[in-house]
Amino acid sequence: MKIKIKKSTHNNDLALWSNLKLGDEKAFSQLFEKYYSDLVQYGNSFSPFTAKVQDCVQDVFTDIWIYRETLNNNVIVKAYLLASVRKRIARHQERDRIFRKSTTVDAIEFLFDFSIEHQLIADETTSFAVSNLNKLLNDLPARQKEALYLRYHEGLAVEEIAETLEVNYQSANNLLYRAILNLRKEWKGIIVLLLSLFTSIL
Template sequence: MPLPQKNTEIISDLKLWNQLIADDKAAFSALFEKYLNPLVNYGKTLMPSHEKVKDCVQDVFVDIWLYRHSLSDEVVVKAYLFSSVRKRIARLYERDRIFRQTTPLEDLEFSLKFSIEHSMINDETLDLEVRQLNQLLNTLPPRQKETLYLRYHQGLSLEQIAEVLEINHQSVKNLLHRAILHLRKEWKGSISLLLIGGYLAL
């Protein structure tokens, strides 16, 4: 199971972030290249149009560069970027009248279908169980799936997930607890649920 974001990664990102604030274009490019694909992949779970999602991600980075001198020099860069992309997509939905102007961000529906990697199981006899476990994961409500994705696939801490989803820490804990409780209650197979976090993948 991947651990939450490593300190070395946080330090590296923060160093690039502060260099960016100090007008370093190379640092800006490094962050853009590092996070473009993860942010696009996340954005596609909220909006099906690849091009629109990519435009949203690029717009986020354009704003970061334009307003770099007003940015805080103490942020968790990964959480900030994911949160910014989520907000940008929500505004695009509002502009296109897919949602009403009053629609809150939490109504964005997370649409990723989890898929446990067959190659990571290495046992053909477990193929049926893998399919059944995938089905069980995908019966979870969108909000619980998104929380699992951010926690186990992106390695964000509970505090960082709360920032991305704009909810409090306790709400994140509740979402994870309900998701895991449901999986433990419904799962009858032999694959340990302790391994699920390490197998969640796009």
């Protein structure tokens, strides 16, 4: 169950980040390889144009390398990268004007569809429940759904979600709370079991 980023992972990322700032190409490549897939997947949650998303991710890394000497020393690397991709896609959408909506970072729509593989669950009752959970998750407001994605799919802590979404800690916590509350209204006591199942399957 992915909830918290391990301290060792955070420390390793910071070491790579520090070396990158000093011009270490190997450290840069390691961060790129480590997070590229996650960043593309996250970017695809805002745009169906995978090639454009890949370009945005590559642009983020290009800027990081070019401006490495001016980067902050103490950052949560994964949250920083996710936030950078989010902002890049928002600017890209605004510039191209070929996307159906877009203006600011806050306005871009989170398009990710949760899909817990209920067909892999042998118990018919549980399978039916998971199918309904999929629907409930995907019917949540986009911002709440994005917060849940970052928490349970990307394994970010609340403070890291806040940094990614560029909101304060309380706002990020409120998004998660309201999302869980909305699910609990429909599922009451079973929601804890289903969320546990959801995170383990993802």
